[in-house]
Amino acid sequence: MSKVHVYKRDHINTDEIIPARYLNTDDETELAKHCLEDLDVDFVNKVEAGDIIVAGEDFGCGSSREHAIWAIRGAGVQTVIAKTFARIFYRNAINNGFYVIESPEAIEKINNGDELEIDYKTGLIKNETAGIDIKFAPLPDFALEIIKAGGLLNKLVKNNH
Amino acid sequence: MGMTITEKILSRAAGKDKVTPGEIINAKLDVVMCHDVSTPPAISMLVEKGIDKVFDREKIIVTPDHFQPAKDIKSAELHKRLDEWTRRHKIKHYYKLGRVGVCHALLPEQGHIRPGEVIIGGDSHTCTYGAFAAFGTGVGSTDLAAAVATGELWFKVPASMKFILNGSLGSGVYSKDVILAIIARIGVDGALYRAMEFVGPVLASMSMEARMTITNMAIEAGAKNGIMGFDKVTKQYLDEHLKDKKDYTVYESDEDAEYVSVEVFDCSAIEPMVALPHLPSNGVPISECAGKEMDQAYIGSCTNGRIEDLRIAAEILKGKKVTIRTLVVPATPAIWKQAKDEGLFDAFYDAGCVIAAPTCGACLGGFMGVLAEGEKCISTTNRNFVGRMGHPKSEVYLASPATAAASAIQGKLADPRNYLE
Numbered sequence: 217m218s219k220v221h222v223y224k225r226d227h228i229n230t231d232e233i234i235p236a237r238y239l240n241t242d243d244e245t246e247l248a249k250h251c252l253e254d255l256d257v258d259f260v261n262k263v264e265a266g267d268i269i270v271a272g273e274d275f276g277c278g279s280s281r282e283h284a285i286w287a288i289r290g291a292g293v294q295t296v297i298a299k300t301f302a303r304i305f306y307r308n309a310i311n312n313g314f315y316v317i318e319s320p321e322a323i324e325k326i327n328n329g330d331e332l333e334i335d336y337k338t339g340l341i342k343n344e345t346a347g348i349d350i351k352f353a354p355l356p357d358f359a360l361e362i363i364k365a366g367g368l369l370n371k372l373v374k375n376n377h
Numbered sequence: 378m379g380m381t382i383t384e385k386i387l388s389r390a391a392g393k394d395k396v397t398p399g400e401i402i403n404a405k406l407d408v409v410m411c412h413d414v415s416t417p418p419a420i421s422m423l424v425e426k427g428i429d430k431v432f433d434r435e436k437i438i439v440t441p442d443h444f445q446p447a448k449d450i451k452s453a454e455l456h457k458r459l460d461e462w463t464r465r466h467k468i469k470h471y472y473k474l475g476r477v478g479v480c481h482a483l484l485p486e487q488g489h490i491r492p493g494e495v496i497i498g499g500d501s502h503t504c505t506y507g508a509f510a511a512f513g514t515g516v517g518s519t520d521l522a523a524a525v526a527t528g529e530l531w532f533k534v535p536a537s538m539k540f541i542l543n544g545s546l547g548s549g550v551y552s553k554d555v556i557l558a559i560i561a562r563i564g565v566d567g568a569l570y571r572a573m574e575f576v577g578p579v580l581a582s583m584s585m586e587a588r589m590t591i592t593n594m595a596i597e598a599g600a601k602n603g604i605m606g607f608d609k610v611t612k613q614y615l616d617e618h619l620k621d622k623k624d625y626t627v628y629e630s631d632e633d634a635e636y637v638s639v640e641v642f643d644c645s646a647i648e649p650m651v652a653l654p655h656l657p658s659n660g661v662p663i664s665e666c667a668g669k670e671m672d673q674a675y676i677g678s679c680t681n682g683r684i685e686d687l688r689i690a691a692e693i694l695k696g697k698k699v700t701i702r703t704l705v706v707p708a709t710p711a712i713w714k715q716a717k718d719e720g721l722f723d724a725f726y727d728a729g730c731v732i733a734a735p736t737c738g739a740c741l742g743g744f745m746g747v748l749a750e751g752e753k754c755i756s757t758t759n760r761n762f763v764g765r766m767g768h769p770k771s772e773v774y775l776a777s778p779a780t781a782a783a784s785a786i787q788g789k790l791a792d793p794r795n796y797l798e
């Protein structure tokens with residue numbers, strides 16, 4: 217069971233997720249220390265392995281820095297559920313084998329601290345705290361293939377052998 | 378049904394007669410741009426997976442520009458990793474300190490951008506290259522790694538939106554004001570996953586420099602790429618800049634190509650614009666925000682650090698004094714030299730500005746002009762997100778070089794038209 221951190225905001229951008237002043241490294245543990253720092257300084261103290269972020273529209277807009285995914289993943293976050301995602305962030309997530317969920321209604325039906333159970337295959341979020349089910353469209357097949365391989369590069373390596 | 382220019386370029390790159398929006402394709406890449414933030418992690422991934430190779434040593438352009446000259450030990454290490462890799466694979470186009478500049482200003486200037494080609498870069502503003510009737514889009518490090526090793530990437534073909542730019546620009550109004558007005562209308566996700574295709578008489582009157590300011594900011598509306606048609610201005614720029622490979626294919630949108638939307642702008646009605654914190658879509662006319670006090674002015678970046686931008690700023694600053702700290706950062710060494718040769722540095726120096734070496738630097742809050750808590754900066758860059766240029770409680774106001782120069786003189790947001798005849 218995973219705990220939720222809700223940010224009722226649209227356009228949470230990559231500068232808020234991992235500020236550019238920390239881009240002089242690509243070390244995931246180092247980046248994770250500053251995850252969401254300019255949005256919520258306290259996030260890194262609250263987050264626990266397996267937790268989930270819920271947000272509004274256009275999550276991850278701005279820069280192409282994959283460091284945003286690494287910071288979030290490094291902090292132990294299991295997935296991000298947003299109304300919509302910015303294009304490059306979404307692509308980076310898939311390429312890293314990090315499953316993100318697009319759901320227009322999640323932000324209305326999930327509150328801070330709620331406990332969720334997610335079935336990624338069928339596309340179902342069970343909000344155990346509120347006792348409601350939220351359906352979502354699972355990722356398309358080509359994306360699932362990349363995620364199953366553990367990311368785009370692993371898939372490349374496999375195809376090469 | 379016809380195809381848009383974006384669809385035509387992508388279908389050529391995918392080796393197909395036709396592609397349709399939404400379709401997933403595998404496209405061959407013509408140019409891959411690598412800089413100092415996104416590339417070192419890509420290299421590490423390739424090494425770790427045992428696929429440390431490059432698809433074509435002549436099609437990869439290496440531009441360590443973000444923290445250049447190295448701002449600290451960690452960024453020096455990034456440059457070192459990039460340097461070792463570049464040498465190991467004998468990458469042909471490696472721009473080192475002294476020849477390197479802000480990637481998106483450097484690539485066209487050095488003749489690496491050709492119409493009809495597919496260019497990807499480990500940087501979101503790779504969409505800039507669409508000004509040359511090419512497909513340019515930004516990717517993260519994993520995509521970059523795959524691109525470098527294989528010369529191919531998967532893409533979802535974007536649907537196109539058409540932006541018709543009518544009328545003509547008034548005095549003191551520039552391409553930056555046009556793109557800020559467009560983003561103010563459609564929002565920062567108004568073109569999410571789409572191609573933004575710009576057409577219309579206003580473009581015909583713009584230089585390539587001015588056009589690149591528009592396509593540069595397509596990503597600020599969420600777009601996958603921004604694109605423009607080819608004309609005699611494009612041709613002349615290419616004639617002057619292309620070096621090794623001078624041939625290219627020109628694609629045009631068909632009459633009956635399909636667009637998800639068509640937006641018409643009367644550019645004659647556009648005033649100098651300022652995008653207020655903290656979104657590029659918060660653009661308002663200068664008449665609604667003039668007088669707001671600033672602490673710093675920044676003239677530079679891949680959006681507005683080209684020679685034309687520096688000329689516009691120098692024209693306004695000539696014979697005047699700035700009242701706030703003002704940084705002028707020519708985007709490339711060639712621009713730096715040209716500005717010096719044209720005497721623009723005198724205008725900047727006399728006005729009290731500092732002239733820096735080409736770098737991304739302060740644009741991303743890296744170094745060379747970082748803001749303290751509560752400070753406000755009028756900037757010719759493309760992003761004004763929270764903390765973008767420094768402290769999370771600092772503020773960035775986006776505008777044209779003319780508006781930034783006028784504001785530098787007054788120490789507050791100011792209308793550049795007061796300084797032009």
Ligand code: SF4
Nearest residue numbers: 479678679737740741
């Ligand atoms: S100048 Fe700014 S926006 Fe452009 S590439 Fe550099 S950091 Fe990015």
